[in-house]
Amino acid sequence: MNNEEALEYKCPACGANIKYNPKINKWKCEYCKSEFDLETLTNKNKTAQKNKKNQKEPTDNFKDYISYKCESCGAEIVADNETTATFCVYCGNTAILKSKLSNKFTPSKIIPFKTEKEAALEAFKNLSKGRPLMPKDFNSPSNIEKIRGIYIPFWLYDININGNIEVLGKQISHWSIGDTHYTKTSKYNVIRGGKMDFYNVPIDGSTRFDNDIMNTLEPFNYEEMKPYNHAYLSGFYAEKYDIEGESLFQEVSSRAISSAEKLLLEEIKNYDIKTLSKNSLTAKEIKKEYALLPVWMVNVKYKNKMYIFAMNGQTGEFIGDIPLDKTKTIIYSLVIFIISIFISILISYLIYINGG
Amino acid sequence: MKKYLKILFIISIYFIGFAKCYAYPKTFDRNELKNYGVNKNWTINENNKKNILNTPAVDANEKLYDFAEILTDEEEQILKEKIDDFIKKTKMDMVIVIPRFHYYNDKENEDYAADFYDYNDFGMKYTNNSGVLFLRNAYLNDPYFNIYTFGDAQLYFDYQRLENTLDKVYANIKAENYLLGFEMFIDEMLQYYNIGKPNSMLGYKVDDKGYLYKIYQVPIIPITLISLVVTTIIMLILINKNKMIKTIHEAKSYLDETSVKITERKDIFITSHTSSYTTSSGGGEGSSGGFSSSSGSSGGGHSSGGGRHG
Structure with a gap:
């Protein structure tokens, strides 16, 4: 020690x-x-x-x-x-x-907390709104084991994407002469190339936090990002990264490549069917920064099972997976099914009396 | 001389013994006192009075009315026994009527058949005046025949069954093998009755005027399937509300849109293919007949096959 x-x-x-x-x-x-x-x-x-x-x-x-x-x-x-x-x-x-x-663990940027613990508690209590399948007492504050404001270590990447995609494009046209109906299908090899930059694409640098939870909390408002200062940590927990930025580049760049591919596909117009045949887009790191981003972590224990919820400490976005109440799920399914049956019968009867 | 007279007498007896006998159906006068011989619940007015008076009033128990005299007494007897058997088994009336009048069109024949059935007491013992009528118009220049159904008979003998029966008896009727043709008709109708109502008529009933109407039946299988799909979609939406953690695969919100530069645009033609198919827009010359119609003048409904010439 x-x-x-x-x-x-x-x-x-x-x-x-x-x-x-x-x-x-x-x-x-x-x-x-x-x-x-x-x-x-x-x-x-x-x-x-x-x-x-x-x-x-x-x-x-x-x-x-x-x-x-x-x-x-x-x-x-x-x-x-x-x-x-x-x-x-x-x-x-x-x-x-x-x-x-200190040294390499000194973050260069930080987004200070903008929301308070009470906001996370309130968001947890409001989970039942619009979620009828949630167990009745799940959002009771007594189920909360811990609420902690934590500065999570993130790597923020600036990425340049360059290259092209190839698409098999099909143009289909129909016309009729008399009783004969024609369909013409023309095939094209469509190539679209481009380059673009993505800035501050975040990826969680700690193995202690679930990547999907951290990704779902995005986006953070980078306009409120400040140069790092220890003082912002007072009153909160903080973590340092335990995954080097280099090893995360492939993962974070795949998101940028995926968005670039989508953008280039949108550039291909006038085709009825588009099938991607080749993606030659490559990612290049422009810059990476180590930053601390604010997250409220809410640990919930319900029926001897742990559930993790997280709230974006800046925007207030609250996320987590809520268990399903099995009894409610069955009752809702049956009620919806019965109502659907009645509505369907009513519609079919209306069609019948209108001569359908 | 006596010897010649004796021979002549013997020859006459011989021919009389082997000669065919034809009986013209008995008809009755229609007059106002007996409601023009109409015992069914039709409204009689100036519009249909002429039709009623022109319709032969017959004994409804006879069942076979050979106005054209194409059947012998023996043949009529055989057919009548078969018809009685059909009526007993089906609780529906059966009539064979053989007039001879100028053929103008199918409608004329249908009007005759409908009036003949409606303005005589056919089917009155049975639900909705149910019965089947075979009309043979023995008009020499353009003979014609068809089957007409009334009341509940429409539910058992749909258009397709009537067409099948007409096809089956066609050769014999055309060749004037009437006994065989009519026997086949009766057998075929009895066979179809024993099979039961065809699927095409399961959703139908007949009203007291003899018209078919569609009854509302809950389409159980489609409604169950639709409800299952709707329930699944709604439940998936509700379940998805509890799953807030997503796997993010894109980074669109971090794209600097001013940095986007399209550097290559190529559309290289590979191949082209044209296929075609032909549809038939013309309806062709189909037979008339089918679902409940009101042709006669009574206002009652009936159905028929497509009819045959020959």
């Missing part, structure tokens, strides 16, 4: 712990109600951090874990290697493991 220095942000006014408040886009002290912008807070805290020494020699073989000393209560807290910001389990104080965010 390694001992590390935990970076904390204190209120420059009263010395209490201070957290980032997404609502006001500032850091607000819960005790003295003081509010600070990023610049003021960073400058004030720099001086204080210089004097702190919390070093301990490794004491055992838990090399994958880090212990740190909580600045508020002095307790020793353990976090795994990927965690870069966490909380003291005793006093709830925020701790940012600065060393883990």
Whole structure:
């Protein structure tokens, strides 16, 4: 186990712990109600951090874990290697493991949280709206095990796509002369080439989060993206990437190639049938950046089974797979079937009385 | 001389003994006192009175009316027994009528057959005046024959069955083998009755005027299939609402549209193929007949086959 220095942000006014408040886009002290912008807070805290020494020699073989000393209560807290910001389990104080965010693990960009925990809770409670097959008590807040605001490590790729696609195009025309009906089918080898750029295509850089969940949370509004600063992590959890960007390029570029292929197919007009025969599009990395993007993770335990929900910490998009209530599913199927039967009989009877 | 007279007498007896006897059907006068001999529930008015008076009033129990005298008494007797057997088994009337009048068109024959059936007491003992009438117009220049059905008989003998029967008896009627032809007709009708109603008539009933009407039947199989498809689609939509996590395969929202440049456009012709088929737009000369129509003057309904000349 390694001992590390935990970076904390204190209120420059009263010395209490201070957290980032997404609502006001500032850091607000819960005790003295003081509010600070990023610049003021960073400058004030720099001086204080210089004097702190919390070093301990490794004491055992838990090399994958880090212990740190909580600045508020002095307790020793353990976090795994990927965690870069966490909380003291005793006093709830925020701790940012600065060393883990150094060098190559320093993100270049961050999108700060814009939504609060209450919004995620509210979104979870509203899951039943328009979902009649959800178990009645599934969205009860008592089923929530944890709600955590986490900065997820993402690689943002700028990708250039170049090349062409080949399509077998068919033009079909019909005409009649007297009682004879003709169909003419003309076949063409259609080639469309092009180049285009995709910017900031995101891919989750952590193995600890499901890629489909992270992809479904997209898109983030990159206009609100800011240069990275540790201070944004206060009040939230954060992770560092554990997959190198290079190994994700093929996966992320396949999305760009797929969109480019679709765009070039749309360029092929005047054909009745289009069948893709060859795709020679290639992807080239222009640039990649490491960024932290805000996500509320909601862990739900229902009938001894765990369900993961996630909310885009910026846009409020809430996603997750909801279990089906089997009894409700059967009842709904039967009711819909019976109603369909009645409507079908009514329609067939109306057709009958109108001489059909 | 006596000897010659004796020989002449013997020869006369011989010819009389082997000569064919033809009996003209008995007819009755129609007059206003007995409602012109019409006992069915038809409305009699100025429009149809002439038709009624022109329709021979006959004894409905005879069943065979050979006005053209083409059947011998013995043949009539054989046929009558067969007709009685048909009536007993089917609870429907059967009439064979053989007039001889100038053929103008099929409609004339149909009017005659309908009036003859409607203005006599045929089928009155049975539901909806049910019965079958075979008309043989023995007009020498253009002989014609057809089968007409009334009341519930329309449900058992559809157009196709009547056509099949006409085809079957055609050769014998044309060759004037009437006994054989009429026997075949009766046998064929009895056989079809025993098979039951054809599928084409299962959705139909006959009203008290003798008209066919379609009854509403729930199309169970199509409705079940449609309902299953509708239920499946709606349930899939509802289930899909619970599955919010998707696999994303594209990145369109990250495309810089100003960067898109189409660098190549080629359309290379490979091959061309023309196929054709021909449809028949002309209807051809089909036979008339078929579903309930009102040709006679009574206003009642009946059906018929296509009719045959010969």
